[in-house]
Amino acid sequence: MTTLRARLTSVTGVWEGVYTHLTPGGTVLETYASRQETRLEGDLWYERIVYLRPDAEPQALDFRARFEGDDDLVFDSTGFEGQARLVDGRFLLFPYRWKAEPGLEVVELVTFAGDDYKSRIWKTLRDGRLEQVTVVEEHRVHGGVPEAWH
Numbered sequence: 001m002t003t004l005r006a007r008l009t010s011v012t013g014v015w016e017g018v019y020t021h022l023t024p025g026g027t028v029l030e031t032y033a034s035r036q037e038t039r040l041e042g043d044l045w046y047e048r049i050v051y052l053r054p055d056a057e058p059q060a061l062d063f064r065a066r067f068e069g070d071d072d073l074v075f076d077s078t079g080f081e082g083q084a085r086l087v088d089g090r091f092l093l094f095p096y097r098w099k100a101e102p103g104l105e106v107v108e109l110v111t112f113a114g115d116d117y118k119s120r121i122w123k124t125l126r127d128g129r130l131e132q133v134t135v136v137e138e139h140r141v142h143g144g145v146p147e148a149w150h
Helices: 005-010
Strands: 013-022 028-041 043-054 059-068 072-076 080-087 091-098 104-111 119-128 129-140
Touching: 005 028, 028 059, 028 129, 072 119
Parallel strands: none
Antiparallel strands: 013 028, 013 129, 028 043, 043 059, 059 072, 072 080, 080 091, 091 104, 104 119, 119 129
């Protein structure tokens, strides 16, 4: 059985993708490109996502996490917290929340189809009710190297 640490080690690097935000009824709210850079150093996971919306400056968000063993990845920063778990070697379940919005939570499911393609689905809930669904499709950029950031 693959551990979460082994799975994430196999998919570090640079990814390009497309985000599509939908209403619960399926109406498209917004679609835009993205670039995700990931790396693992010891027990520390670094992730930067750059959102590339049309007619807007790129928006970058940095996320940091630490491994607790080989199967639990814990995110806990000033404004963000969550915990990721691998299921059946290829599905990553990641519930998280933004601390500034107590009634808002997201449940993300990442599906790894090999080491060069992944899809993600987010269920955004407000006070337990479905508010939005986000679909993300990403491909690894071969030869892509994450920028030097900490």
